[in-house]
Amino acid sequence: MNNITISxxxxxxxxxxxxxxxxHGRSLEEEAREILCMALTENHEHPINLATILEERFANLGDLELPEILREPIRTGSTFEE
Structure with a gap:
C-alpha cells in the first residue's frame, strides 16, 4: 500500500x-482513511434512494398504514373577466 502526505x-x-x-476510537490515520473510503465509494455502491432511506428509518414501527386522504376536485381558475 502506498503512503500519502497531506501538507x-x-x-x-x-x-x-x-x-x-x-x-470513533480510531487513530488520526485510520479516521482519514475511513473518510476517504466513504467519500469515494458511497455513491457507487449505494446510490441515494429517498424511499429506501425512509423505509429503513421507520422500519421499527411495523406495518403502519396511513388513512387515504380524500381529495376534492380541482377548482377552475379565475379569469377576472366582466
Whole structure:
C-alpha cells in the first residue's frame, strides 16, 4: 500500500479530524482513511434512494398504514373577466 502526505492542512480541520477520530476510537490515520473510503465509494455502491432511506428509518414501527386522504376536485381558475 502506498503512503500519502497531506501538507498545509488547516489547524481547524486537523483538530476536527482528531476529535472525530477520538469519537470513533480510531487513530488520526485510520479516521482519514475511513473518510476517504466513504467519500469515494458511497455513491457507487449505494446510490441515494429517498424511499429506501425512509423505509429503513421507520422500519421499527411495523406495518403502519396511513388513512387515504380524500381529495376534492380541482377548482377552475379565475379569469377576472366582466
Amino acid at each position: 498545509n492542512l488547516d489547524d481547524d480541520i486537523k483538530s476536527r479530524l482528531k476529535k472525530r477520530a477520538e469519537k
